[in-house]
Amino acid sequence: MKRRKVVNAAMLTLTGVCALLSLSALFAILGYIAWKGAAAINWGFLTQLPKPVGETGGGIAHSIVGSAKVVGLAALLGIPVGVLAAVYLAEYGNNKLGFLVRYAADVLNGIPSIVMGIFAYALVVVPFKGFSALAGSVALAVILIPMVTRSSEEFIRMVPGSIREAALALGVPQWKVILFVVLPTASRGIMTGAILAVSRIAGETAPLIFTAFGNRFWDEGWTHPIAALPLTIYNYAISPYRDWHEQAWAAAFLLLMFVLAVNVTARTLLRPRGGAAQG
Amino acid sequence: MKMTMIEPIETEKSLRRPEVGAAGSAPVSGGKPVMDVRELRAGYGSGDVLHGISLAVPERSVTAIIGPSGCGKSTFIRCLNRMHEVAPGAECRGQVLLGGRDIFAMDAVELRREVGMVFQKPNPFPTMSIYKNVAAGLTLNGVRDKAVVRGRVEESLRGAALWDEVKDRLDGPATGLSGGQQQRLCIARALAVEPKILLLDEPCSALDPSATARVEELIHALRKRLSIVIVTHNMQQAARVSQRTAFFLMGELVEYDDTRKIFTNPSDKRTEDYVTGRFG
Numbered sequence: 001m002k003r004r005k006v007v008n009a010a011m012l013t014l015t016g017v018c019a020l021l022s023l024s025a026l027f028a029i030l031g032y033i034a035w036k037g038a039a040a041i042n043w044g045f046l047t048q049l050p051k052p053v054g055e056t057g058g059g060i061a062h063s064i065v066g067s068a069k070v071v072g073l074a075a076l077l078g079i080p081v082g083v084l085a086a087v088y089l090a091e092y093g094n095n096k097l098g099f100l101v102r103y104a105a106d107v108l109n110g111i112p113s114i115v116m117g118i119f120a121y122a123l124v125v126v127p128f129k130g131f132s133a134l135a136g137s138v139a140l141a142v143i144l145i146p147m148v149t150r151s152s153e154e155f156i157r158m159v160p161g162s163i164r165e166a167a168l169a170l171g172v173p174q175w176k177v178i179l180f181v182v183l184p185t186a187s188r189g190i191m192t193g194a195i196l197a198v199s200r201i202a203g204e205t206a207p208l209i210f211t212a213f214g215n216r217f218w219d220e221g222w223t224h225p226i227a228a229l230p231l232t233i234y235n236y237a238i239s240p241y242r243d244w245h246e247q248a249w250a251a252a253f254l255l256l257m258f259v260l261a262v263n264v265t266a267r268t269l270l271r272p273r274g275g276a277a278q279g
Numbered sequence: 280m281k282m283t284m285i286e287p288i289e290t291e292k293s294l295r296r297p298e299v300g301a302a303g304s305a306p307v308s309g310g311k312p313v314m315d316v317r318e319l320r321a322g323y324g325s326g327d328v329l330h331g332i333s334l335a336v337p338e339r340s341v342t343a344i345i346g347p348s349g350c351g352k353s354t355f356i357r358c359l360n361r362m363h364e365v366a367p368g369a370e371c372r373g374q375v376l377l378g379g380r381d382i383f384a385m386d387a388v389e390l391r392r393e394v395g396m397v398f399q400k401p402n403p404f405p406t407m408s409i410y411k412n413v414a415a416g417l418t419l420n421g422v423r424d425k426a427v428v429r430g431r432v433e434e435s436l437r438g439a440a441l442w443d444e445v446k447d448r449l450d451g452p453a454t455g456l457s458g459g460q461q462q463r464l465c466i467a468r469a470l471a472v473e474p475k476i477l478l479l480d481e482p483c484s485a486l487d488p489s490a491t492a493r494v495e496e497l498i499h500a501l502r503k504r505l506s507i508v509i510v511t512h513n514m515q516q517a518a519r520v521s522q523r524t525a526f527f528l529m530g531e532l533v534e535y536d537d538t539r540k541i542f543t544n545p546s547d548k549r550t551e552d553y554v555t556g557r558f559g
Contacts, residue, residue, distance in 0.1 A: 094367065162402040166465065169362055170416035170472055171392030180419055184406045 030256070037253025040246045050216050056243050060251050062218055066227040070133050070212055071202045073222070074140035079194050082148025089149065090156035091178055105146035116142045117207035125211060133219060133226040136212030140201040147200070151193030155186040192270040199262035203255055205230035229255045313338040313506045314359065314377050314476060321358050321371035328354045330530045331373070336476065341498060341507045343517035343538065346527035347558070352510045355527065356478045359508065360394035361387045392420070395474035399481045401461035403453035410449040412464055416472035431471050439467035440497050459490025463497065477501065479509040483516065495520050514554055518542050526550045
């Protein structure tokens with residue numbers, strides 16, 4: 001009897017300590033980046049281009065805009081494909097093809113992102129003979145698609161069959177049932193999944209090394225090398241200049257804030273409102 | 280033949296398969312059949328659930344389907360608007376005539392506009408307002424004229440005895456209504472498409488007694504406008520709302536007759552046992 005209580009207390013303490021440990025890692029990272037990065041953030045940092053090597057000051061405005069462009073295009077390319085694939089999997093995919101696509105998406109989700117970078121290099125950079133924003137977007141979109149597909153599929157499947165039946169029984173064709181009844185019911189979940197996936201690709205560095213490449217100036221259009229926050233962080237962090245190190249910390253802090261804001265937004269979206277069915 | 284124990288006797292067979300068109304065997308006093316089911320067999324791949332059902336649904340009256348759980352009554356009415364075949368692996372054979380046309384030769388989407396359905400659990404569209412729920416059958420099928428939709432929504436909500444309760448909150452969420460109101464909303468939604476026949480699949484099983492009473496009153500009122508087929512577990516409900524009652528047992532139609540006769544003087548011993556509560 002006593003032994004059981006001792007074991008219980010010991011295990012409870014152990015699990016509690018592990019929970020604190022995992023949480024403290026997160027807070028340590030957040031706190032350290034905030035401490036190192038927040039100080040270097042100012043108006044000039046957000047709005048100026050980098051100064052030439054040796055001069056102090058300057059900013060990473062080009063990386064912010066570049067990240068927005070590359071990630072934005074990746075979202076435009078990837079989200080529609082992912083959601084439509086999810087519609088197929090959830091509504092028609094109980095067959096061999098569905099199994100295959102689902103399996104492939106899961107495998108794709110586990111592939112290191114640098115491989116996606118090499119893929120986009122071969123697919124876009126080589127034929128176009130140059131690094132480009134487009135290539136970066138393609139690399140990120142390839143990462144985005146399986147994530148969006150799998151999360152959207154889950155949310156579409158969560159729409160109760162009774163809702164589909166209700167619409168079908170009104171004499172509504174199946175495509176309209178899916179488009180106007182099922183997808184709106186699942187829309188908050190689909191959006192949440194898509195937003196979280198976008199926030200993840202916004203922090204990807206490896207796939208951009210061979211594709212977007214990086215740039216110290218304003219980019220031109222979609223067919224030239226372009227800067228992006230993760231690339232800038234990477235380049236500045238491995239540079240020998242103290243000034244750049246500080247800017248890398250600041251950029252990291254900026255990226256962190258962005259990911260945090262996106263996560264909070266997504267969670268808020270997903271929270272059920274006023275008794276409405278979870279979607 | 281798992282049915283050897285209760286092989287129907289000869290006199291009953293003539294009852295189960297009314298000769299359509301023959302004046303002597305008109306299925307119900309007064310009404311002519313709006314739907315005629317002949318030798319309907321249905322199942323889910325692994326074997327038939329319905330073993331050849333024949334019955335005629337009379338016009339502008341309520342037909343109740345009763346029977347113990349698993350006897351195929353839900354499968355039966357789901358065949359009547361071809362919702363049965365939506366389930367994977369489901370199949371059905373036989374003939375169902377709607378105004379002389381075989382429904383299996385019709386477009387299922389068209390058919391469902393003529394044969395509406397209300398389900399066991401209220402299933403309003405969660406993302407739509409009360410108004411949009413009722414209008415859904417019209418707007419999703421391309422009716423653009425707002426005045427027409429508005430008129431039909433009000434008419435349907437009045438028809439479903441829900442108008443007075445919701446007229447001030449038509450733009451409120453449908454999920455904010457009580458269970459009974461939601462079920463009447465589902466009935467209004469089905470009515471808005473102006474079906475000839477309304478199928479009710481245990482519409483009160485998720486409702487409390489007072490909400491059930493309101494739905495039953497509604498069924499009484501609707502009978503004047505359309506034909507209703509209601510599946511129910513509740514024999515008192517069948518006796519209260521219907522003119523004709525069909526008793527199903529293990530996928531067979533045991534007896535189909537005027538409700539009064541089924542509950543007071545059934546021809547078949549099994550019907551009698553069931554309605555007197557000896558099994559099921």
